[in-house]
Each structure stands twice: as structure tokens, then as C-alpha cells.
Amino acid sequence: MLTVRLRYLARRLSWLLLLVTAGSHASSWLSSQPFHTLMLSQTERPFPGDVLISPEGATELVFASSDNAGQQFVIGSLSKQITAALLLRLVEQGRVNLTDRPEQYLPDLPEQWQGRITLGQMLNHTSGIIALNRPLAEQPGQFRYSNLGYDLLGQIIEKVGQRPYAEQAKALFYLCDMRHSFAPSQRHPVSAAARLAPGERERQDGKRVAVERPLPQASVPSGGIVSSTSDLAAWNRCLYQSDKVLADTGSMLNPTSQRPHRWGKLGYASGLQVAETDAGIEYSHSGYVPGYISTMTYYPEHKVTLVILENVSWYPGDMPRVFGIHDRIRNELIRQLASKPISKDFHGQP
Template sequence: MNRFTFFSTFFLLSLFSEYSFSQFNLGKSVDSLIRVTSPRFFNGVILISKNGSSVYEKSHGYSDLIKKTTLNIDDQFLIGSLSKQFTATLLLKEIQAGRIQAQRTIRYYLPDFKQSWADSVTVQQLLNHTSGITDWDKNLTYEPGIKFSYSNINYAILGKIIEKTSGQTYAALTADLFKGCNMKSSTVPPGPGRTSNNKKLVKGHSETENTTYQEENILDLLDLPVMGVPASGMISNAGDLAKWMYCLHNGKLLADSTYQMMITNAVIRPHRWGELKYADGIQVDHLNGIAELSMSGYVPGFISTMIYYPKTKVSIVILENISPSPSDMNRVFYFHDQIRKIVRTSF
């Protein structure tokens, strides 16, 4: 072995050992974290990937708290507002195809829309939650475009626009997205009152006033005017969401110019991490110099987080089938935020 080969081999082995050590510490830290019971208990699945390959995965708790059925890593969850990222991607694909312009108003695409504010709210303002819409049947709370105010209604309307311009149903369009990313455990749920045929869909549980948990019939809740599938109602699992992030952020779904549009049309939003930016169905920031693309979700019975780090191609997926009281969002997302800190340190 010549000197060059020796030092090259030594260098590669050092890198491998350092990476293995970091991975070991990450697993040890997360394992220890999810065993604690204060400020609440953890009940869900975690998948951390790098370059599309799993480096840590764990299921902890129950798919049914009443029957004490053990959770599996490939179980399906309702993913809440993570659904918005799929809707935003579909909308951007329509822009890419030339069928939608972001600065056109709702009325341009939905001429029969009864609300008067359809004449003043644009597609872009729906995408980044600057529309001022808080209720289907009320006036806008502020002039469109001047500030951020989160509303599921924005994405419910985007779903209607996408169906109109594409000539396809929302379910068919998302099915094509899932197929393109080889997401075999993701779907749009059936209509309210119908039984889901997703055998791996776990039960959702929401916290009561006395800190116990009750089962939620979330498939019925999705029909409420403030909910809706394009905003918060897709079904998926951890493996599929890791595939989704790798697919979306590595040029598999959108042209680069369209993808740049997705991550740059950002407005400031308040957040428990600090002041973040919300773009088109995605949070974008460079906290402490680390580029981070994220989204989280909360619906009765389920909470969810997905984060992608473009420099290292590391992704985090955390899905829980419990929803602690929303009165304290730091407590709600305690484990998600702590795992984020561990990953940021490890990679």
C-alpha cells in the first residue's frame, strides 16, 4: 500500500467512524428522551433518514390506547397540516403547466364563488396565509397581503382551484404524486361517515380536561368547514413522508425555478422556535446558520412534524396519534422539538 492509498483509507475510515459514533449517540439520546413522562408521554413513531436511507427508526406506544395495541413503524396516521405541502405542490405544478398564475384572484378561477372577498384575494395570498380569511361567511380580518394569519380555509380553496384548472379530482392528483415518489401507504381518506379501508390507520386520541385521552372520530371531523382534506386530512406513514421530502427537495417533482418559488415566497410568522418564514406550504429558515425546511400539524387525535436539512440531506418525521391540549404548544410538540435539537447537534 503506497502512502497516498494509506492516508486516503485512513481518512475514509475516520469519517465512517465519526458518522457511526454520531449515529449511535443520536439513537441513544432519542431512545432516552421518549421514555420520559414529563411534561407528557410520547406515543408515536420516529424516522430519521440521510440521503434517503434510514439512520434511526422507532415506534413507541400504542396504535389504540384503549386496547393497548402496539404501534408499528409502518402504521398510518392522519398527518394534519403536513397535507398543505402536498396541496401547495399540486398548485405549483399547475403554475408550472401554465394553467394558474399566482397573482390572479380566487374569482378568476372560481367565478361562481359566492364570497365577495374572492375578488380581492390572490392565489399567492392563499398559499402563504396572507389572505385575511378566517371564516367562510365573514369579511376579511385585514387587507390581503399585509400579514400572516394561519387558516385552513386558504388551502381548502386552493384544493377547489386545482380541481377546476386541472380537470381532475384532488384524490386523483394526490394519487399521482404518491405514485411518483413510490409512496404506497399514502392516500386521501373516504368521505365523512364512511369506514376507512386503511387497515393500518391508527386510532387518534385527544386529551380531555382531566388529562386522560379519548378516541376521536377524525374522519367525521374532516367535514367541518374549518378542516378539509387539502388543508389537514391526508393519511400517510413515516416511511412515505421521508420519501416525500427526499423527492420534493431533490428535484423529482418540480422544475428548479418552480421549487425556488415554493421556498422563497415567504412571510414572517410567529413560532415557538422564534420568528420563522412561511412560504408555499412550507416553513423556511436558516436558524443559527442551518438551512431548515419544515412543517408541522395538529388535528384532534394527531400531531405531526417533518423537517428537511438540504445541506446534509437529513430528514426527520415524527407522527403521534395523541393530541395534547392545544393550550400549551410547547408541551404539545415537546418531543418533536427535543428530537429536532438532537438531530441538529448530531449532523
């Protein structure tokens, strides 16, 4: 018992020393102390993560375990907004329409799907797709989360764009100055990441084991992109504060379905959740893949990004525990933003 207690105190001390250092990065108006307290008070599980709170025009708040500072992570379902943006760029170029049927591009899809779903429904998870060898789960138009739907969109992006998905993603990352992000491919696998935080998964008995096999290549569009907290903050600036990604972001940001979620009912747009919070509109998503979990939110009225990346996929039988620290950090940020004036440059949804 004494040994366990000493290990717990050592973890707390390690975080305390690191967070005092991180406190030197404090924003001119965000208070770092509540975030320090939140992280130091967690007892349900460790937090091997990297947290970035990036306000426009103010110094960023950075919290990271000593092993993970500045590292790269597989970002899980945050990848979906990249896939959505790549498809919508092709829509803006007039090369594809959201009302198109997926079988127009992938003729080998199951016959029972054909003529029933659109690319737009695949973007907002109302297609009913669950597996290639199974009929649609329900009548198209009802929300049902589908990783496979996004993986198929990745294949459509390759066909329409006439380049591999990884190359199209690379061009977009370059446009947004994301130098530590890439979509893994056979030529450039996950293991090629220069600063990848090694992924682990937690078993039901609480033991953590290394994840040796990354997601299959076909799953990159739905959950396999590699990035970092600073690159994802750059992505949000590029998407929400410029026209580099899309000339008109309405088709990406306007919710067209509703998702039941632990935060309540959320609107779902294209690879993004949309909610009205005390801090105003929030665009968000989380991710969970073997070895990694993630959360990213953006508050356009304040031009503030939150990114949380971890290199442990905690046992999924208790999702409030898995994402508990993420949710409390999010809630504290909303609390602080709610007491601050809206950005002078905000004139409605971007």
C-alpha cells in the same frame, strides 16, 4: 400512588426495550443514545408515536411505540405542502397563475373578498381568509394562518386539474413511491387505511377518548392526508432531491411571508416554514388535527429528514407540552447535524 408509579415505570421499561431494538438501526454517524435519553426522560405525557430520522446514504434511525411501528397517521397540516405542490405543478403547466384571483375559479366566494387577494397570498397565509361568511380578517399581505385558504386551493386544484383532488394527489404519491399515502375521499375514506393508528384526543381533565369522526372531506387539502413516516421521508427526497414534483422548486421553497412561531420568527413559503439553524437551512411544518399531531423537518445541506407522527391530539391549552417532545428531538438533531460536515453534493438551496 404505588400503582401510578408502577405504571410509569412500566411505560419507561416498554420504551427502553423498544429503543434498544431500534438502536440496531443506528446511522453510521448519528448517535441514537441522546434520542433514547430524551424519550425515556419525558414525564409530562406519554409518547404514542413513530419517529424516523432518515439521512441520505446512511441507515435510518427508527423509534416507535410498539403499537405504532410502521403504521399510517393523519398528518394534519403537513398536508399543506402536498396541496401547494399540486397547485404549483398546475402553475408550471401554464394552467393557473399565482397572481390569479380565487373568484376566477370559485365565483361564489364572498363579494367583499373579490379583487383583493391572490392565489399566492392563499399559499403563504397572507390572504386574511378566516371564514366564508366573514370579511377578511385584515388587510391582505399580513400573515394570518388559514386552513380555509388551503381548502379553497384544493377546490381550485380540482377545477383546474379537472380531476378530484384525491386522484391528483394519488398520482403525485405514485410518482414519489409513496405506497401508504392517500387523500381521503368518499370512495376511499380514512377508515379504509390498512394500517391506520386509531386517533385519540386528550380532554382537559387528562382523559383520552377515541376520535370517531375524521376531518370533513372539505378539510383534506389543509390537514386530512394519510401517510406514514417512511412515505414522508420519500416525499422529502422526491421534493428536495429530484425534479419529479416541480421542475423549479423556487416558488415552493422561497419564503414570501413571516410567521410568528414557538421556534421564533420563521419564513413561510408555500406550505413550508423556512428557518436558518445551526445545521443550516431548515424546511419544516407541524400539524394538529383531532386524533393526530405531526412534525416534519428537512435539512438540505445534510440531506436529512426528521418525521414525528403521533395518534393522540393532546389538550391544546398547553402547546409547549403538546409539541415538547417533538421540539426536543428536533433540537437534538440540529445539535448533531451542526457538528457534521455539509454534504459534498450540496451546492446551495435546492
